[in-house]
Amino acid sequence: MRGDVIxxxxxxxxxxxxxxxxxxxxxxxLERPTRATRTPAAVVESILxxxxxxxxxxxxxxxxxxxxxxxxxVDSVGGRAVWSENLxxxxxxxxxxxxxxxxxxxxxGHDVRAGALAESRHGxxxxxxxxxxxxxxxxxxxxxxxxxxxxxxDGLAGELGHVSVGHEELCACGAKGCLEAVASxxxxxxxxxxxxxxxxxxxxxxxxxxxxGDTVAGAVWTEAIDALAAAxxxxxxxxxxxxxxxxxxxxxxxxxxxxxxxxxxDSRLTFQRSPRLLTAAxxxxxxxxxxxxxxxxxxxxxxxxx
Amino acid sequence: MRGDVIxxxxxxxxxxxxxxxxxxxxxxxLERPTRATRTPAAVVESILxxxxxxxxxxxxxxxxxxxxxxxxxVDSVGGRAVWSENLxxxxxxxxxxxxxxxxxxxxxGHDVRAGALAESRHGxxxxxxxxxxxxxxxxxxxxxxxxxxxxxxDGLAGELGHVSVGHEELCACGAKGCLEAVASxxxxxxxxxxxxxxxxxxxxxxxxxxxxGDTVAGAVWTEAIDALAAAxxxxxxxxxxxxxxxxxxxxxxxxxxxxxxxxxxDSRLTFQRSPRLLTAAxxxxxxxxxxxxxxxxxxxxxxxxx
Numbered sequence: 314m315r316g317d318v319i320x321x322x323x324x325x326x327x328x329x330x331x332x333x334x335x336x337x338x339x340x341x342x343l344e345r346p347t348r349a350t351r352t353p354a355a356v357v358e359s360i361l362x363x364x365x366x367x368x369x370x371x372x373x374x375x376x377x378x379x380x381x382x383x384x385x386x387v388d389s390v391g392g393r394a395v396w397s398e399n400l401x402x403x404x405x406x407x408x409x410x411x412x413x414x415x416x417x418x419x420x421x422g423h424d425v426r427a428g429a430l431a432e433s434r435h436g437x438x439x440x441x442x443x444x445x446x447x448x449x450x451x452x453x454x455x456x457x458x459x460x461x462x463x464x465x466x467d468g469l470a471g472e473l474g475h476v477s478v479g480h481e482e483l484c485a486c487g488a489k490g491c492l493e494a495v496a497s498x499x500x501x502x503x504x505x506x507x508x509x510x511x512x513x514x515x516x517x518x519x520x521x522x523x524x525x526g527d528t529v530a531g532a533v534w535t536e537a538i539d540a541l542a543a544a545x546x547x548x549x550x551x552x553x554x555x556x557x558x559x560x561x562x563x564x565x566x567x568x569x570x571x572x573x574x575x576x577x578x579d580s581r582l583t584f585q586r587s588p589r590l591l592t593a594a595x596x597x598x599x600x601x602x603x604x605x606x607x608x609x610x611x612x613x614x615x616x617x618x619x
Numbered sequence: 620m621r622g623d624v625i626x627x628x629x630x631x632x633x634x635x636x637x638x639x640x641x642x643x644x645x646x647x648x649l650e651r652p653t654r655a656t657r658t659p660a661a662v663v664e665s666i667l668x669x670x671x672x673x674x675x676x677x678x679x680x681x682x683x684x685x686x687x688x689x690x691x692x693v694d695s696v697g698g699r700a701v702w703s704e705n706l707x708x709x710x711x712x713x714x715x716x717x718x719x720x721x722x723x724x725x726x727x728g729h730d731v732r733a734g735a736l737a738e739s740r741h742g743x744x745x746x747x748x749x750x751x752x753x754x755x756x757x758x759x760x761x762x763x764x765x766x767x768x769x770x771x772x773d774g775l776a777g778e779l780g781h782v783s784v785g786h787e788e789l790c791a792c793g794a795k796g797c798l799e800a801v802a803s804x805x806x807x808x809x810x811x812x813x814x815x816x817x818x819x820x821x822x823x824x825x826x827x828x829x830x831x832g833d834t835v836a837g838a839v840w841t842e843a844i845d846a847l848a849a850a851x852x853x854x855x856x857x858x859x860x861x862x863x864x865x866x867x868x869x870x871x872x873x874x875x876x877x878x879x880x881x882x883x884x885d886s887r888l889t890f891q892r893s894p895r896l897l898t899a900a901x902x903x904x905x906x907x908x909x910x911x912x913x914x915x916x917x918x919x920x921x922x923x924x925x
Contacts, residue, residue: 469859479785487889553775
């Protein structure tokens with residue numbers, strides 16, 4: 314498809330936008346807080362305002378479409394943001410609202426699935442047909458590419474953070490045993506605080522303390538890795554990725570995370586394919602780049618271009 | 620695609636074949652034991668002999684292709700039967716051997732994925748875009764249709780029997796905790812025997828004993844249902860099926876299995892889509908019908924017909 318696209322990735326705390334050319338290069342970028350207030354309506358207005366800002370920039374003159382990606386449950390066919398725990402909305406017709414505001418066709422997608430698309434086309438998983446992208450931050454989710462196609466499942470696929478790994482702690486979703494409740498960056502900090510009484514600034518401090526022999530930090534970190542290995546083993550049995558790209562804040566731990574995780578995952582699998590674990594290559598640009606890819610691919614389908 | 624197809628489903632104990640017309644109706648059928656001896660070579664010869672038998676029948680005169688489905692790990696792109704625990708083979712170029720024997724193009728596929736295709740086109744899951752077919756017999760596997768497409772994953776997707784549901788029993792695969800080790804029909808009978816000393820003829824007897832108040836049978840049955848609920852909850856989080864079709868011998872228990880399983884599955888899921896559980900509609904014909912669908916769809920791709 315010819316022409317540039319406007320791309321916006323709506324995160325829990327930041328909006329990251331850009332105008333992207335045909336090769337995915339940013340002609341101009343935007344970054345700002347997601348919301349001034351905590352009401353869903355204010356968040357929607359903040360998103361529409363960011364899109365309008367990008368649309369008005371001279372670099373957007375050749376833009377022919379817009380890709381918008383959000384967290385939570387997304388009905389990409391109907392163009393509706395169905396639910397987000399972080400942003401508080403329910404069933405917002407975001408595609409239509411955005412299209413009306415900026416006068417361009419808009420594709421609405423899911424942030425993690427868009428990130429998976431970006432990592433599998435241009436990032437760490439480029440060249441593989443069966444991949445999984447697992448950002449680990451406030452929460453945990455998975456974007457899965459199987460047989461070269463991104464799985465959508467009516468916008469519901471990929472809730473890896475809510476598979477049970479067999480513990481008794483309660484998750485924010487209401488269930489017990491969820492991966493996210495012990496292995497997200499937020500859970501690691503919360504669990505360290507509840508056992509030690511000490512508040513840390515980030516998971517890197519837990520990793521450093523564990524390396525220095527702090528037994529509480531060591532236990533919390535080991536439990537997180539074990540839980541991740543259990544969940545990735547399940548996913549490997551079910552969808553057989555060749556590579557799993559770990560992203561999000563926790564991936565900054567690099568080999569300190571990936572080496573023990575790879576070894577525990579390998580030891581859980583017998584005849585199944587054990588995926589190679591890699592850290593994400595695109596960082597926090599994955600969602601925005603993926604939003605651009607979604608817009609481009611939807612437009613290509615519309616005009617019959619491959 | 621015009622023309623009839625030869626279809627053969629290779630089970631652990633029986634070969635089930637047919638010549639199918641364009642609507643999937645059987646013009647003639649074949650059923651015989653899979654093997655006279657236990658060597659992989661004898662099994663392969665038995666398969667080729669059954670295909671040659673079908674090919675020679677007058678009803679096969681219009682046959683233009685053949686679909687052959689086998690258990691285990693299947694490389695459908697390369698046409699190789701990579702591995703089967705039951706049949707003992709390793710890396711057999713079955714597609715080429717079969718094509719040479721019968722002089723027709725052959726598609727090699729996986730029995731459970733073929734069954735999933737048949738149930739989702741003509742069986743219990745007809746009309747749904749996101750479905751899962753889970754035959755429960757000697758083992759447990761899953762054929763998954765997501766966004767209307769059958770997942771293959773290089774022939775490795777769908778090993779639901781080998782996700783961990785958190786117990787300490789050893790599975791034949793070498794891992795601990797596998798679903799299959801407590802919830803397959805074979806495991807249910809084995810576990811009843813090891814706790815009671817009594818040998819039963821089938822899982823229906825376990826169900827009847829449990830209903831009559833036998834505490835050992837009740838415990839074995841309940842543990843199997845809990846394990847199935849755990850595994851289906853995990854699969855629901857990951858690939859979000861609308862319906863799950865339960866097949867194989869265990870599905871003959873009907874509502875005795877499905878009602879408690881549905882209720883335990885529903886209670887494990889919070890915000891995720893809870894799939895409706897249904898019993899298979901095509902019985903032991905699913906694999907053979909699916910083999911026919913695979914042959915037809917591969918030929919249609921080759922000749923450019925939709």
